[in-house]
Amino acid sequence: MPRVLIIEDEAELREMIKTTLIRRKYTVMEASNGKEALLHFKPSMTDLVVTDLIMPEEDGLKVIIKLKELKPSLKIIAVSGGGKAGPGGYLNLAKALGAHAVISKPFSINDLIVKIEELLDKEQ
Amino acid sequence: MEPEMQPELKKRSAEVLSEESRISESVFNNSRLMISVINRDYVYEKVNFTFCNAHNVIGSDIVGKTLSDLWGIQTFCEFIKNNIDRCFEKGEIIRYEASFETPGNGTRYFEVTFKPISVTGKEITHLIAETMDINESKLKELKIQEKENEIREKEEVLKKIEKNIPIGIVRCRPDGMIVQANRAFFDIMNCYDETTIKQVNLKSFYQQEYLFDIHCEQILERHIENFGRLSLIDCKGEEISCRISGFLALDSPDSESYLDFVIEDATRELLLENRLIQAQKLETIGALAGGIAHDFNNILTTITGYSELILEDVPANSDLSEKVNKILNAVLRARSITNQILTFSRQVEQEKVAVSVTEVLSETIGFIKSSVPSNIVINSELIGKDVKVLADPTQLFRVFINLMTNAIQAMDENGGTLSLAMKVVDGKLVTNQLNKNIVADEYLILSFKDTGKGMEPAVLSRIFEPFFTTRDVGKGTGLGLSVTYGIISEMDGEILVSSKKGEGSEFFVYLPVRHQFHQPVQVEGDKRKILFITGDKHESRMLSMALENTGFILMYFSDRQQLLHDFAVKTNSPDLIIYMTDSGLIKPEDFLPLYQQLSYPVPCIIITNQNCTSVEDKLLNSGIVKQHLVKPVSLKEIKSAIQLSV
Numbered sequence: 001m002p003r004v005l006i007i008e009d010e011a012e013l014r015e016m017i018k019t020t021l022i023r024r025k026y027t028v029m030e031a032s033n034g035k036e037a038l039l040h041f042k043p044s045m046t047d048l049v050v051t052d053l054i055m056p057e058e059d060g061l062k063v064i065i066k067l068k069e070l071k072p073s074l075k076i077i078a079v080s081g082g083g084k085a086g087p088g089g090y091l092n093l094a095k096a097l098g099a100h101a102v103i104s105k106p107f108s109i110n111d112l113i114v115k116i117e118e119l120l121d122k123e124q
Numbered sequence: 125m126e127p128e129m130q131p132e133l134k135k136r137s138a139e140v141l142s143e144e145s146r147i148s149e150s151v152f153n154n155s156r157l158m159i160s161v162i163n164r165d166y167v168y169e170k171v172n173f174t175f176c177n178a179h180n181v182i183g184s185d186i187v188g189k190t191l192s193d194l195w196g197i198q199t200f201c202e203f204i205k206n207n208i209d210r211c212f213e214k215g216e217i218i219r220y221e222a223s224f225e226t227p228g229n230g231t232r233y234f235e236v237t238f239k240p241i242s243v244t245g246k247e248i249t250h251l252i253a254e255t256m257d258i259n260e261s262k263l264k265e266l267k268i269q270e271k272e273n274e275i276r277e278k279e280e281v282l283k284k285i286e287k288n289i290p291i292g293i294v295r296c297r298p299d300g301m302i303v304q305a306n307r308a309f310f311d312i313m314n315c316y317d318e319t320t321i322k323q324v325n326l327k328s329f330y331q332q333e334y335l336f337d338i339h340c341e342q343i344l345e346r347h348i349e350n351f352g353r354l355s356l357i358d359c360k361g362e363e364i365s366c367r368i369s370g371f372l373a374l375d376s377p378d379s380e381s382y383l384d385f386v387i388e389d390a391t392r393e394l395l396l397e398n399r400l401i402q403a404q405k406l407e408t409i410g411a412l413a414g415g416i417a418h419d420f421n422n423i424l425t426t427i428t429g430y431s432e433l434i435l436e437d438v439p440a441n442s443d444l445s446e447k448v449n450k451i452l453n454a455v456l457r458a459r460s461i462t463n464q465i466l467t468f469s470r471q472v473e474q475e476k477v478a479v480s481v482t483e484v485l486s487e488t489i490g491f492i493k494s495s496v497p498s499n500i501v502i503n504s505e506l507i508g509k510d511v512k513v514l515a516d517p518t519q520l521f522r523v524f525i526n527l528m529t530n531a532i533q534a535m536d537e538n539g540g541t542l543s544l545a546m547k548v549v550d551g552k553l554v555t556n557q558l559n560k561n562i563v564a565d566e567y568l569i570l571s572f573k574d575t576g577k578g579m580e581p582a583v584l585s586r587i588f589e590p591f592f593t594t595r596d597v598g599k600g601t602g603l604g605l606s607v608t609y610g611i612i613s614e615m616d617g618e619i620l621v622s623s624k625k626g627e628g629s630e631f632f633v634y635l636p637v638r639h640q641f642h643q644p645v646q647v648e649g650d651k652r653k654i655l656f657i658t659g660d661k662h663e664s665r666m667l668s669m670a671l672e673n674t675g676f677i678l679m680y681f682s683d684r685q686q687l688l689h690d691f692a693v694k695t696n697s698p699d700l701i702i703y704m705t706d707s708g709l710i711k712p713e714d715f716l717p718l719y720q721q722l723s724y725p726v727p728c729i730i731i732t733n734q735n736c737t738s739v740e741d742k743l744l745n746s747g748i749v750k751q752h753l754v755k756p757v758s759l760k761e762i763k764s765a766i767q768l769s770v
Contacts (some may be wrong), residue, residue, distance in 0.1 A: 010422040016429035081421035104423035
């Protein structure tokens with residue numbers, strides 16, 4: 001079964017995504033910030049990462065760069081609730097850094113599921 | 125018979141005569157004046173010693189000679205002859221000043237007098253020329269004259285400055301009576317009758333008279349004082365913001381002390397300052413609201429998510445699913461609000477492209493026209509479609525909808541006219557209008573003018589704040605203008621408004637004009653640029669889609685001129701070039717010279733047909749080609765070629 005890592009500092013939101021994914025039979029790991037995620041990241045045991053971009057302790061953009069270094073084939077979905085860095089904005093930056101899909105908050109959980117399925121289907 | 129004079133007496137009388145003539149001779153010779161006697165033939169008959177000394181000659185050298193012998197024919201004709209002729213003809217005494225070259229003493233000034241005399245007692249036979257050296261007094265006089273001219277010139281300059289300087293200068297007595305005031309003071313005070321103002325008291329321009337007295341006391345005590353900005357009342361009775369300073373006039377000729385006031389019009393200064401405060405306030409609110417909206421989005425996502433999970437658990441069309449759907453609808457509305465706040469605080473990413481403002485604006489007019497009440501007329505004066513700005517077309521559309529909806533609502537009771545106008549002006553001209561740096565050579569100014577209710581100053585200063593609304597609760601969120609403000613700021617533009625209660629409002633939108641050729645393709649931050657030279661639009665679309673999410677962006681030109689221009693100005697230097705040799709845009713033989721215009725080597729992928737022509741072979745062997753693909757190629761092949769090339 002595909003293994004998904006959720007990096008999100010909002011506990012309730014993280015819990016909600018987790019519940020939904022478990023329901024769809026995914027194996028779910030979670031981290032409440034970027035630092036924690038990098039500490040426990042196991043490349044061989046992770047197929048896809050859903051990460052927030054604006055977080056305390058190592059922001060999402062840096063996390064994307066480091067995860068890509070650790071596992072270049074890793075699928076990444078970046079999630080952001082607005083906020084801008086530079087002319088392109090966070091989401092565009094995340095794309096440029098190698099995120100395969102970006103979703104802006106607030107999003108429908110079904111949309112997220114569709115994106116995850118698409119990316120993992122392509123893999124197979 | 126007459127008795128013969130006795131010899132003794134005769135001798136005596138001869139002696140007396142010769143004595144007298146000796147005296148007169150001596151007086152003649154020792155006069156301080158140069159004296160000569162000249163006859164009608166311009167010949168010197170007699171000269172005195174002073175004359176001889178001055179000319180460094182002896183008398184016998186001069187007597188019998190003509191004036192032109194002594195002075196030279198030119199000087200004689202130009203300066204002397206006509207004066208002598210006048211003296212002989214009219215019998216007048218002629219006096220004039222002249223400068224002559226003198227032997228040993230350079231040019232000196234003389235006063236010359238010609239006096240007519242008659243030896244016969246009848247007609248004028250001779251004239252006496254008296255010449256006085258006035259060199260020293262003349263030089264002094266000239267110096268004084270020169271100084272006077274200098275002073276006069278300086279006075280003129282001062283007068284001109286005083287007249288043209290946009291600063292009011294008023295001299296008054298300590299009781300406030302105005303003694304003198306310059307042009308600018310009348311202008312600033314909106315006073316067109318200079319005569320009345322001279323009888324006016326400066327005090328009467330103050331809102332509180334005691335303030336003037338305080339100012340006077342301070343000047344008398346400290347001699348100079350800066351009073352900062354203060355509102356005065358002008359001749360029309362309107363308030364006017366002025367910057368005032370004053371000093372004691374110490375140069376007053378009489379014993380009375382005068383006070384000089386310097387009064388500057390500070391209306392503009394105040395306006396810009398207020399505008400800046402306004403912008404800073406909006407910036408702060410934006411940051412605050414943006415932060416809240418950001419947190420709200422997290423919460424809203426959680427609510428949506430769980431609601432969707434519940435929907436999975438309960439049967440469709442059940443009572444519970446209906447309720448959950450209502451939650452989801454409420455979330456949608458909340459989402460729209462957070463989105464608008466984020467737009468206001470400029471935290472929403474806009475996909476900016478070159479947009480024709482005229483096109484978007486006419487689209488908006490078309491959209492809104494059907495819903496406009498019949499008593500409201502829309503007049504629009506739009507200019508050509510080639511004026512482009514860098515914008516997200518959807519957001520620009522939103523800006524226009526908001527401004528026009530507001531204008532129409534302001535007129536919905538009594539009807540009126542909404543006038544739209546646009547013009548392009550030089551960037552330098554708007555420098556003073558905008559609070560921000562000028563980013564383009566030209567600016568587009570759009571005006572939305574209504575004849576509606578208008579706004580009071582208190583309302584006017586807050587209209588861009590989020591949730592500020594004058595409408596009834598439930599009618600509108602109070603976010604429309606905030607969003608408009610955010611979108612325009614994000615475009616490096618500015619929105620200004622002027623309004624008068626009961627007369628209507630006018631919104632001005634300033635947008636930097638982007639010339640297509642200066643910025644042909646807007647390229648996102650970190651993406652690497654691939655220049656795709658092909659004649660086929662569909663091929664480029666396909667490749668563009670295939671490159672999505674790969675960190676590359678495709679630059680494609682359908683027009684040869686535009687492509688050449690982009691190469692020449694080097695605005696978007698590519699990181700990679702993909703060249704299809706059968707593209708109609710650039711022939712294979714033209715590619716190499718074009719490539720050499722680039723300032724650094726760019727890797728190239730060349731795509732040719734099965735059988736290469738000799739020109740193509742030459743190109744392939746030129747050393748610039750990283751990859752050579754042969755048609756037909758799959759997208760996969762191109763993608764891997766790109767990976768290998770960079």
